[in-house]
Amino acid sequence: MTENRDFEIVYDTELPATPERVWEAVTNGTPAWMFPTDQWPDVKTVEEYPRHLVSRMDGPDGWFNQLEHVLEPLDGGRARLHYVHSGIFADNWDQQYDGASRHTGFYLHTLGQYLQYFDGRPVVFTDIQAPAASQEPGGFTLLRDALGAGSGQGARIDVELDGVGRLEGEVDFSNEHFLGIRTADAMYRFFGRNAWGAPVGMTVHDFSGAGDSEATAKAWGGFLERVYA
Numbered sequence: 001m002t003e004n005r006d007f008e009i010v011y012d013t014e015l016p017a018t019p020e021r022v023w024e025a026v027t028n029g030t031p032a033w034m035f036p037t038d039q040w041p042d043v044k045t046v047e048e049y050p051r052h053l054v055s056r057m058d059g060p061d062g063w064f065n066q067l068e069h070v071l072e073p074l075d076g077g078r079a080r081l082h083y084v085h086s087g088i089f090a091d092n093w094d095q096q097y098d099g100a101s102r103h104t105g106f107y108l109h110t111l112g113q114y115l116q117y118f119d120g121r122p123v124v125f126t127d128i129q130a131p132a133a134s135q136e137p138g139g140f141t142l143l144r145d146a147l148g149a150g151s152g153q154g155a156r157i158d159v160e161l162d163g164v165g166r167l168e169g170e171v172d173f174s175n176e177h178f179l180g181i182r183t184a185d186a187m188y189r190f191f192g193r194n195a196w197g198a199p200v201g202m203t204v205h206d207f208s209g210a211g212d213s214e215a216t217a218k219a220w221g222g223f224l225e226r227v228y229a
Helices: 019-027 093-117 139-147 213-227
Strands: 005-015 045-046 052-058 064-074 076-087 124-129 156-161 167-172 179-180 186-193 201-206
Touching: 005 093, 019 052, 019 064, 019 093, 019 201, 076 093, 093 167, 093 179, 124 139, 124 167, 124 213, 139 156, 139 179, 139 213, 167 186, 201 213
Parallel strands: none
Antiparallel strands: 005 076, 045 052, 052 064, 064 076, 124 201, 156 167, 167 179, 179 186, 186 201
16 A cells, blocks of 8 residues: 655746736646646645735645745846745656656746746647657657757757757756756757656647647657657
8 A cells, every 4th residue: 555645846947927917827828838727626725916826626535736936026027936846646756756856947947937938829839759669778868869959058059850840949948857948939848758668748838920739739749659660
């Protein structure tokens, strides 16, 4: 029998937007920088606009998942965010905690990129999973190489991808598990989830005004199939 164990992930960061804009992004705007959360059965246990928000989900046997955002205005139209993700992991505590905490840093970085470059623009969100073969130890490195993104954060990307087309932009985030590429009208997020026993994944946040999620999924899905063939 697996014993449930509590966890808490705490993150403090400054964001390039007012508390009001951050509040909008973390409530109604999550597809623009993370993933859609409008179907979550959460309860706002604290809702003090635009400073303090606590969203909680409860389940059987004491299970819960809770997100807390505390926002403080700073000079220059910026905000300080104190973020706490707490709850219970039922299985593989160490692996789940490591994965969740590392994802948090990437997601909150992406939130900052959205607020700085795309705030308020309509978005088309697409989530694409790589084939099962991407779960191998070197799976994420294969994808980085295929994208020509070996130079690290701040590097320029200008590459023609088979079936996708030209990808031109900047590497805005890069470490062993995650890669972020920002173009003039989109953010591409790549997740090396093979480190935690899952396939490599990616999301596209398209702000061009002409995004087509089905076409995007087909093009990038085909590209990932070829990378891991």
